[in-house]
Amino acid sequence: MVGKVISAAVSGVTARLVEVEADIAAGIPSFELTGNLGGTAKEARERVRTALRNSKIRLNPGRITVNLAPANIRKEGPHFDLAIAAALLCACGLVPQEATRGVLFAGELRLDGGVNEVNAVLPMIISAAEAGMRRCIVPKGNMREGGFIDGIEVVGVSSLEECVSYLKGEKGLSPAGKFRFESVQESGGIDFGDIKGQRSLKRAVTVAAAGMHNLLMIGPPGSGKTMTAERLPTILPPLDYEQRTEIWRIYSVAGLLDGEALRMGKRPFRSPHHTVTAQTMAGGGRNPMPGEMSLAQHGILFLDEINLFDSRTVETLREPLENGRVRINRVGGAVEYPADFMLVAAMNPCRCGYYPDRRKCRCTPSDIKRHFGHISRPIMDRIDICVQAPTVAYEDIGGGGDMYDSAHMRKDVERAFKAQQKRFENCGFDFNSEIPAALTAEYCRLEAQAEILMKKAYEGYGMSARGYYKILRTARTIADIEGNELIKTENISEAIGYKAVAE
Numbered sequence: 001m002v003g004k005v006i007s008a009a010v011s012g013v014t015a016r017l018v019e020v021e022a023d024i025a026a027g028i029p030s031f032e033l034t035g036n037l038g039g040t041a042k043e044a045r046e047r048v049r050t051a052l053r054n055s056k057i058r059l060n061p062g063r064i065t066v067n068l069a070p071a072n073i074r075k076e077g078p079h080f081d082l083a084i085a086a087a088l089l090c091a092c093g094l095v096p097q098e099a100t101r102g103v104l105f106a107g108e109l110r111l112d113g114g115v116n117e118v119n120a121v122l123p124m125i126i127s128a129a130e131a132g133m134r135r136c137i138v139p140k141g142n143m144r145e146g147g148f149i150d151g152i153e154v155v156g157v158s159s160l161e162e163c164v165s166y167l168k169g170e171k172g173l174s175p176a177g178k179f180r181f182e183s184v185q186e187s188g189g190i191d192f193g194d195i196k197g198q199r200s201l202k203r204a205v206t207v208a209a210a211g212m213h214n215l216l217m218i219g220p221p222g223s224g225k226t227m228t229a230e231r232l233p234t235i236l237p238p239l240d241y242e243q244r245t246e247i248w249r250i251y252s253v254a255g256l257l258d259g260e261a262l263r264m265g266k267r268p269f270r271s272p273h274h275t276v277t278a279q280t281m282a283g284g285g286r287n288p289m290p291g292e293m294s295l296a297q298h299g300i301l302f303l304d305e306i307n308l309f310d311s312r313t314v315e316t317l318r319e320p321l322e323n324g325r326v327r328i329n330r331v332g333g334a335v336e337y338p339a340d341f342m343l344v345a346a347m348n349p350c351r352c353g354y355y356p357d358r359r360k361c362r363c364t365p366s367d368i369k370r371h372f373g374h375i376s377r378p379i380m381d382r383i384d385i386c387v388q389a390p391t392v393a394y395e396d397i398g399g400g401g402d403m404y405d406s407a408h409m410r411k412d413v414e415r416a417f418k419a420q421q422k423r424f425e426n427c428g429f430d431f432n433s434e435i436p437a438a439l440t441a442e443y444c445r446l447e448a449q450a451e452i453l454m455k456k457a458y459e460g461y462g463m464s465a466r467g468y469y470k471i472l473r474t475a476r477t478i479a480d481i482e483g484n485e486l487i488k489t490e491n492i493s494e495a496i497g498y499k500a501v502a503e
Contacts, residue, residue: 001023001024001090001091001092001093002021002022002023002091003021003022003023003086003087003088003089003090003091003092003095003097004019004020004021004022004087004090004097004100005019005020005083005087005090005100005103005105006018006019006020006083006100006103006104006105006128006133007020007068007079007080007082007083007104007105007106007124008104008106008123008124008127008128009068009073009074009075009076010076010077010120010123010124010253011073011074011333011335012253012288012335012336012337013123013246013249013250013253013290013337014127014249015120015123015124015126015127016073016127017104017127017128017131018035018068018069018070018073018075018080018083019068019069019070020067020068020080020083020084020086020087020105021066021067021068021069021087022064022065022066022084022087022088022090022091023064023065023066023091024059024060024063024064024088024091024092025062025063025065026062026063027062027063028063029061029062029063029064030063030064031045031049031064031066032064032065032066033066033067033068033084034065034066034067034068034071035067035068035069035071035075036068036071036072036073036074036075037068037075038074038075038076038077038287040076040077040078040287041068041075041076041077041078041080043078044078044080044081044084047078047081047108047109047110047111048081048084048085048088048109050111051081051085051109051110051111051112051113051160052085052088052113052160054111054112054113055113055159055160055161055164056161057089057094057160057161057164059088060092064088066084066087066088068080074333076287077118077119077120077287078108078116078118079106079107079108079119079120079121079124080106081107081108081109082105082107082108082109082115082137082157082160082163083105083106085109085160085163086100086105086163086167089164089167094164095164095167095168096167096168099168099169100167102132102133102134102135103133103134103135103136103137104124104125104127104128104133104135104136104137105136105137105138106118106121106124106136106137106138106139106142107137107138107139107142107157108139109160113159113160113161114158114159114160115139115140115157115158115160115163116139116141117139117141117142118138118139118142119252119253119254119255120252120253121138121139121142121145121252122145122149122248122249123252123253124136124138125138125145125146125148125149125152126149126245126249128152129149129150129151129152133152134152134153135152135153135154135155135175136152136153136154136155137155137156137157137163137166138154138155138156138157139156139157139158140156140157140158141156142156143155143156143176144176144179145176145248145257146175146176147176147177147178147179148179148245150178153175153176154175154176155173155175155176156173156176157173190230190231190234191231191234191405191406192205192228192231192234192235192404192405192409193403193404193405193406194227195224195227195228195231196392196396196397197392197393197396197397198223198228198389198390198396199404200387200388201217201219201224201228201387201388201389202228202404202409204385204387204498205228205232205235205387205409206235206409206412206481207385207474207477207478207481207494207498208342208344208384209232209235209236209237209409209413210237210412210413210415210416210417210477210480210481211384211416211420211431211432211433211473211474211476211477211480212236212237212342212430212431212432212434213342213384213385213432213473213474213477214321214342214343214344214345214382214383214384214385214433215342215343215344215345215383215384215385215386215387216306216344216345216347216380216383216385216386216387217229217344217345217346217347217387217388217389218346218347218348218349218386218387218388218389219346219348219388219389219390219391220348220349220353220354220357220389220390220391221348221353222391222392223389223390223391223392224389224392225304225346225389226304226346228389229271229300229302229304229344229346230269230302231406232269232344233266233267233269233299233300234266234406234410235406235409235410235413236266236267236299236300236342236413237413237414237417239266239267239298243298246297246298246338247268247297247298247299250290250295250297250337250338251295253289253290254289254294254295256295266299267298267299267300268295268296268298268299268300269296269299269300269302270292270295270299270300270301270302270341271302271303271304272292272301272303274303274304274306274308274309276292276313277310277313278310278312278313278315278316279291280292281293281313281316281317282316282320282326282328283326283328283335283337284328284330284335288328288330288335290337291326291337291339293316293317293320293326293337293339293341294326294337294338294339296339296341296342297338297340297341298340298341299341299342300341300342300343300344301341301342301343301344302344302345302346303343303344303345303346304346305347305348306345306346306347306375307347307371307372307374307375308374311374314375314376314379315376315379317379317382318378318379318382320339320340320341321343321382322382324338324339324340325337325338325339325340326338326339342433343382343383345383346389347375348371349368349371349388350363350367350368350371351363351367351371355368357391381464381466381467381470382466382470383470384433384470384473384474384498384499385474385498385499386498387498412481413481415480415481415483416432416477416480416481419480419483420432420480423443432473432474432476432477432480433473433477435469435473435476437465437469440469440472440473443476444472444473444475444476444487445486445487446472446475446486446487446492447486447487447488447489449489450475450486450487450488450489450491450492453489453492453493453496454468454471454472454492454496457471457492457496461499463499467499470499471495471496471499472487472495474498474499475487475491475492475494475495478491478494478495479491
């Protein structure tokens with residue numbers, strides 16, 4: 001008799017169902033695993049055999065063959081252990097085959113028969129639900145991930161023995177309760193009102209948040225650049241259900257879907273140190289995992305002191321900033337991760353940080369040029385808004401609460417967000433920063449005088465085509481904040497000012 005159960009193989013942030021077949025035949029005792037398995041999956045043979053023995057489950061000696069189909073899919077990870085054990089138990093008649101129909105199994109077995117947590121359970125559950133399966137049996141530690149998805153039961157087990165008892169109907173287990181996102185309260189405690197003065201910086205941040213535009217802040221130490229970046233999530237547009245699900249998928253694959261991720265009502269905020277490697281930024285590894293760019297999906301990737309990052313690390317941002325994806329090619333195949341994020345970067349105006357204050361700064365023009373030279377022109381071209389963060393005046397520091405706080409800024413963001421929702425309904429994108437070049441003429445219509453100003457700026461600054469479209473998209477967001485249908489001269493002027501700082 002051949003025992004059959006279902007598991008799943010994960011590629012990127014999606015999963016594909018895999019059929020696990022087990023056969024026990026007469027012959028010299030052996031245990032063979034087939035089906036295009038990675039190193040960790042191949043090791044399941046010893047884990048399963050020992051876990052069965054220590055769970056007091058005895059199999060008749062014979063030739064054991066387990067196949068994971070289809071063979072054209074690479075199977076990586078230890079989560080196939082539980083499925084392999086279940087298929088063997090069905091093959092020898094210790095578990096009724098009917099009890100495993102419509103059930104997905106995922107979990108790593110310990111040698112004592114316990115079941116360890118594994119990564120990427122949420123994509124497996126989603127795949128099972130889409131295939132019409134009725135139940136998933138997963139490690140107890142991963143059970144909470146089942147609360148995200150409706151239409152399927154998710155049961156957690158702590159041991160192989162408990163799993164067998166449940167399948168035989170000897171023990172009842174309650175499925176995971178459903179997670180209700182609406183009941184989650186966002187954590188507070190930080191506000192743009194904490195930043196004294198810096199009205200022009202806050203204005204630029206409002207525009208960036210409203211259209212999800214990439215932002216670069218340049219200013220001396222202590223001017224509030226890091227504080228500004230940390231408060232950006234408090235004013236960003238809300239996530240919809242599809243965006244939250246995509247974020248949860250990524251965090252599940254990365255093994256980071258913990259209590260904090262369960263509360264993810266705000267967009268993600270990632271702030272890697274400047275010593276981060278290109279692989280950590282983009283993702284990958286022997287067993288590919290999402291990188292910082294993917295963990296910032298639909299949120300913010302903050303690079304503090306961007307010019308201190310290794311140039312190869314910064315250059316990995318090029319393609320994701322254009323198409324929102326990271327593609328990692330390996331000998332065993334290609335893996336693709338989402339990487340649609342808002343880049344927020346900060347840097348000092350020179351090496352000492354005090355230019356143009358010549359009372360403190362002694363940097364030469366060549367020093368300053370070399371300082372900015374760490375960021376390539378293609379990366380600068382991909383930044384929509386560049387703004388200066390000057391030293392805070394004494395009068396502002398000693399003042400009371402700043403009325404230009406998160407609540408005030410959020411109103412402007414919400415006004416622009418609603419305009420974009422209406423404009424881009426059923427277009428396949430959500431924000432002005434994502435408008436394709438071919439559609440800018442349709443969505444970024446200018447007044448006559450604004451058109452003249454745009455032409456002068458394009459020719460005067462020697463802009464690239466990418467820079468031209470960036471200005472139009474930023475101006476469109478400014479117009480949405482102001483409630484303008486057509487982009488006016490002042491809207492174009494402000495957008496040019498944000499781009500001119502970087503020229």
